[in-house]
Amino acid sequence: MLHRFSISRMDLLVGVVNAVIVLSWTSAQWVMRIQDTQGLNESLSWAMLFVSVAVLFYRSRFPLTVTLATMVCTIVYYPASSTDGPMLLAFVIALYTLAALGHLVAAGVIAAVVFLTVVISEVLSDFAHMTESETIMLGGWIIAVPAIGAVVAHYRRYRAETAVALAETQLRSVAEERLRIARELHDAVGHHLSLINVQTAAALRKLRKDPLYRTEETLQVIADTSQLSLRELRAMVGVLREPGEDSPTGPGPSLEQLPSLVAAARASGLEVELRVDGSAALPVAVDAAAYRVVQESLTNVLRHAKAKRVQVKVVTGTSTLAVAVIDDGLGDPKGAKAGNGLTGMRERAESLGGTFTAGPRDDGGFSVEATWPLEVDR
Incomplete structure (x- = not known):
């Protein structure tokens, strides 16, 4: 249970400084017999002083309670004491803390009550304890203290909201x-x-039909394809290991690189027609x-698709790049709608402000079409 009443380092420091100032100042005045007016009850005033000094150590843990306690001690102290010391300091600190913590x-309300109490009491006593200017100055400080605390509270709230927004952005x-x-791994590898x-x-399949079938050409294609896959995988791992602008990422x-891509597809037995119209300096992301x-x-x-022929079209206009891949296959490739392929392609197009369409053709086969604007960040 004791940990509930522990004192933070800042509260301890503020409490000690306040205690040293208030007790030393008031004690010095008392020893030197520096008196303002005859107090109503000196014992009560000293009790109020010690209470206000003690409770300030818990200003952050119980801000409202400490503020009310120091307010009551301050209101009781000055009429009861003949020594006009800085006892008000504890209430000022507690009031600031209450506002700075968001209350x-x-x-x-507390500032208004104290302000009215000070002003009305002085007016009724014909300013027996303070002059008119001193009363106005004290009232101004009582109003200014929670205002300063409110500014601090708003700043702390702003910092907290900024930290949350930054964390969400990260x-x-x-x-x-x-x-x-994930897209790069799916598409490349x-x-x-x-x-x-x-x-x-x-x-x-060919070996089952003909055990004497020579597989050198097929194995060479497999070796070249796997080597290319390993090269792209190493490049991606290199980027992940060294995420700086000067990292050796290799050519993206x-x-x-379409000719080599088409050649690999042709080596798999697919008849591929590549048609490229127009040319321009493309943004790296679009390319x-x-x-x-x-x-x-x-x-x-x-x-x-189980297609025999496929046509790849690349058209570069003055403001748009368009690509299309059209095959003569089944028209609704298995897994095309449910898999990650079409989703990834759509994201690649739309994330750069482009468009994407894919679906079966009326005369059979399947088509994929995508366009990008050329005016994007390179």
């Missing part, structure tokens, strides 16, 4: 980065593994996204 309504960035890495799977399955995916869309589309054709 603005309570701090305002979490969102991490999620987006994980999604980007997944494509090469699909080619290897198709080549291996085709070679096994680009439409300039990479367009390549990945074509790559994933060819992967889906090889894995699901």
